[in-house]
Each structure stands twice: as structure tokens, then as C-alpha cells.
Amino acid sequence: MNDIGTQATERTQHDSTGPDLTACVRAATAAPSLHNSQPWRFRIGAHGVDVHADPRRQLDVLDPAGRELLISVGAAVFTLRLAIRGAGYLSHTTLFPDDTDPDLVARVSVGQPMAPTPAAEALVAAIPHRHTNRWPFARSVVPADAVERLADAARREGATLTVANAVSRNAILSLSQEADRALRAQGRYRAELARWTSPQRGRRDGVPSTAIGPWDALEILPIRDFGLLQPHRDRAAAPFEPYPTIMVLAVDGDTRRHWVHAGQALQRVLLTATWLNLATTPISQPVEIPAIRRLLTDSRTGSWAQMVLRVGYGRPAAATPRRPLTEVLLPDDGGATGR
Incomplete structure (x- = not known):
């Protein structure tokens, strides 16, 4: 049983008020x-x-x-x-x-x-x-007990979270840079990126300029370049940590159901990190190129890489906007939910 606390194994009656x-x-x-x-x-x-x-x-x-x-x-x-x-x-x-x-x-x-x-x-x-924090992190080492808490958070949702050693970290970052270059070379990718970063008055989705962060002056981390429509030299650069803590989230399968489990595990890990005052950056480029994603996947065990995470101590990151409930709530279907 996992502990957000415990999930009920079968639905039981609850009082007339219920949660909001x-x-x-x-x-x-x-x-x-x-x-x-x-x-x-x-x-x-x-x-x-x-x-x-x-x-x-x-x-x-x-x-x-x-x-x-x-x-x-x-x-x-x-x-x-x-x-x-x-x-x-x-x-x-x-x-x-x-x-x-x-x-x-x-x-x-x-x-x-x-x-x-x-x-x-x-x-x-x-x-x-x-x-999501796209800014440089401190050079401080993430303590082993914090790493174990993050790994335990993933386990509670049926996933594994593995911290990369020095050799694996360098290999993963190299693959991430390769994936980022491959994506940036695609015109359709640039157009899609522009769709989600174009500033619009009152926009409640996408990535605003306040959340983009600088370019890595050391060119170690492939921070997503949400400023593709602007000349690269105009984007601010800053030295990021030279030896980032990199972790790989994986689940034992690669079906739609496995992807939903991976998302639940990812959020539990991210919230646990937040609770521990850790900053996080999902690095999704290496799992967005199928050939590179396969290199991060253990074919012997069937453990499929779903996300790469950078973890560390960083400055507070800006929030991104959220759509109002009126845009995400569907009309009641007559009380069928929870059948």
C-alpha cells in the first residue's frame, strides 16, 4: 500500500460532506x-x-x-x-x-x-x-539520504529512479545534447516550440519568458531553448553546475498504462524534491528521440526510460500560468463518476 497515504482497495461509503x-x-x-x-x-x-x-x-x-x-x-x-x-x-x-x-x-x-x-x-x-527550474544550481552535492527519498517516492508508484554515476552522467548528457541538436534541426520542431512560447496577452498556458532561464555557458546541460525565434546570441548565458546530479525515471513496460504510472511517479518524485528544498529540471530531449531513448532503456529487464531529471539546489523558479477551471472542467454526466 502506498502512502499519500493509503489508497483504498475498494470504494467505501463516506460522509455526506466529502472533500471539496x-x-x-x-x-x-x-x-x-x-x-x-x-x-x-x-x-x-x-x-x-x-x-x-x-x-x-x-x-x-x-x-x-x-x-x-x-x-x-x-x-x-x-x-x-x-x-x-x-x-x-x-x-x-x-x-x-x-x-x-x-x-x-x-x-x-x-x-x-x-x-x-x-x-x-x-x-x-x-x-x-x-x-521546473531552468536556472543554474549550486555546486553542492545532493545528500545520499535525499537521493534515497526520491528513489523511494518513485518506488511507491511502481517506478525506479536511478542516480547516474560519473560515467553514466556524462554519457546521458552527451546523448541529451545529441538529441537536442537533432530536434533543433527540425523546422516542424521549431514551429511547435514557437506555438508554446509565443507571448499573448492573458495567455494561461505555455512557457513564459520568466520561466525560460539562461543558456548554459559551459554547454554541459541541454536546457530547452524556448527562445529559438530570437538570435541565439541574444539569450543570456550563465555557468551551470559542471557536475549535475542526473537521475533516470523508468517503469517496467511501455504501454499507455505504463506511461500514466510513470507520470504519477514523476509527480511524487518532484513534490518530494520540493519538500526537501531541492530544485528539479525534467530533461526530456533524450527520451523524445526513439533511437536515443532505447540507449537509456534496459532491454534485458524491460525497464523503459521515461524521463531524465536534473536535481540540485537552486534559486526559486518562477511559476508558469494555469488555465482557469472553466476551461478544464467538463459538464457533469449525471453522477456517473465513481461507478
Whole structure:
């Protein structure tokens, strides 16, 4: 049993008040997503929340199979589960509950009341403070006990998180740079990147200029160049840490269901890192080029790399905007949620 606290193994009756599911959905929208695309929609019912993928927000160039879209939705599912737990209730999650509706990713049903554990409360408190950090980190070493806590967070969601040793780290960074160059050479990639970074008044998605960060003057880390439309020399440069802590998140399979599990594990890891005052940067380029992703995957065990993470101590990062609930809430279907 995992401990956001414990997930109920079967749905039980709860009191007439129940958690504020609208507030829980609002918390879920704080989950991370590729280019802050926020590819999710929610339907609140009498007994829980249905979480849908929004295929209109899929990035066709970077994510043609929808793997990162489902990782993003999985992160939202975990945050929803956590918010319900923080409100004092257990929950039960069923993935892909309707074979006729492939965009219905998860049904999260509310279970019986139970006071949240201190660990769950700490993770809930971390939700609004988790932000992708694209700035240089301190050269301080991440303590071994913190690394173990992050690995344990992944294990609790059925994933593995492995810290790279010096040789593996250099190999992963080299592969990441190779992947970044391959992506940057594609005109369609540049156009897609522009779509999610173009400044628009009142925009509530995408990556704003305040969240982009500088270019790595040492050219060690492939920080995504969201300023592609501007001359490269105009982007500020700064020396990043020369020996970053790099970790690889993997799950034992590579199906749609595995991708959702990976997203839940990713968000638990990111929130645990936030709780530990650690900064994080997902480095997705090496898992966006199939040939390079295969090099990070253990074919003997079937453990598929899903995300590369940079972890360390950094300056506070700016938040990215979120769409209002009116844009992500689907109309009630008559109370069917939680069947």
C-alpha cells in the first residue's frame, strides 16, 4: 500500500460532506506538463472525478505517440489523489475504466474518511511550490539520504529512479545534447516550440519568458531553448553546475498504462524534491528521440526510460500560468463518476 497515504482497495461509503472536489481538481491542474500544455480535462461526479486526456493539446512533433501527454495526465492524477488524501479521505483509482473512451484516463473515486499522514500533508503543501527550474544550481552535492527519498517516492508508484554515476552522467548528457541538436534541426520542431512560447496577452498556458532561464555557458546541460525565434546570441548565458546530479525515471513496460504510472511517479518524485528544498529540471530531449531513448532503456529487464531529471539546489523558479477551471472542467454526466 502506498502512502499519500493509503489508497483504498475498494470504494467505501463516506460522509455526506466529502472533500471539496473542485478544490482538489484545482490542485491537480498544478501538475507539470510538456511545454506547460496542460493536456487534461476533469469531470466531477457524485463520488469522484474522471480525468481525461485532451488530445487537442498533444505535441505532434515531440510526442507523436502521446507518451508525454499521458505522463502529464498521470502527474495530474497523482496530484488529484494527493489532494483528496490531504482533505482527509482515501481514494481508489481505476485506469482506463471505459474501453469505448480511450481519452478517459482515470476514474478517481472518493473512499472513506481518514486523517492524512504527516507525509501526505507535506506533499500537499509542496504542490503550489513545485516549479521546473531552468536556472543554474549550486555546486553542492545532493545528500545520499535525499537521493534515497526520491528513489523511494518513485518506488511507491511502481517506478525506479536511478542516480547516474560519473560515467553514466556524462554519457546521458552527451546523448541529451545529441538529441537536442537533432530536434533543433527540425523546422516542424521549431514551429511547435514557437506555438508554446509565443507571448499573448492573458495567455494561461505555455512557457513564459520568466520561466525560460539562461543558456548554459559551459554547454554541459541541454536546457530547452524556448527562445529559438530570437538570435541565439541574444539569450543570456550563465555557468551551470559542471557536475549535475542526473537521475533516470523508468517503469517496467511501455504501454499507455505504463506511461500514466510513470507520470504519477514523476509527480511524487518532484513534490518530494520540493519538500526537501531541492530544485528539479525534467530533461526530456533524450527520451523524445526513439533511437536515443532505447540507449537509456534496459532491454534485458524491460525497464523503459521515461524521463531524465536534473536535481540540485537552486534559486526559486518562477511559476508558469494555469488555465482557469472553466476551461478544464467538463459538464457533469449525471453522477456517473465513481461507478
